[in-house]
């Protein structure tokens with residue numbers, strides 16, 4: 094069950110839905126340790142990304158994900174706009190020329206995306222950011238026999254990683270300004286990353 098261009102469109106449509114339906118939740122999380130806009134940012138960004146890719150025609154997955162990256166960079170703002178923009182830009186570069194991506198291709202592309210996020214944001218695992226959902230998810234996919242198994246493992250690890258941000262002390266982004274007061278709250282970006290992984294799983298597995 095490789096991801097096709099149609100599948101990638103479906104992934105972005107699902108991401109739009111997920112960010113819309115979790116808009117208030119993400120904003121609530123960000124109101125505790127940030128500036129209460131993460132849900133608004135994600136919902137606007139994936140709304141515009143969906144609008145863009147649903148009307149575009151694409152010869153490869155790279156072109157589609159490049160449009161997603163450009164739209165996120167141009168419309169999300171804040172910390173998460175450039176970070177998710179870079180994430181999808183690196184993915185688009187890895188998937189350039191491909192009309193289909195296996196789950197292993199997706200893992201490799203997402204690993205490039207994660208490395209882009211790490212290079213730009215300079216966060217380490219444990220700093221209470223989106224990295225804490227993405228990194229364990231990609232790690233959990235390694236060496237899985239089946240594609241469904243790999244995707245389910247990614248979602249489970251992302252969820253655990255997201256929940257594990259609660260006791261963490263934020264070292265990056267706005268939440269880090271709170272110091273000890275950031276402890277006891279779930280990171281908004283780790284939560285949106287978890288949601289994105291559920292959307293990818295559902296788009297691939299149908």
Ligand code: ADP
Nearest residue numbers: 131171172173214216222223265266281282283
């Ligand atoms: P802003 O904080 O600028 O308002 P958002 O609220 O949209 O942006 O996004 C906040 C999220 O961005 C955080 O919850 C965190 O997961 C992520 N984030 C912030 N800084 C970094 C960083 N340096 N590296 C990785 N992720 C980061």
Ligand code: MG
Nearest residue numbers: 127128130131
């Ligand atoms: Mg914010």
Ligand code: MG
Nearest residue numbers: 128130171172
């Ligand atoms: Mg903001």
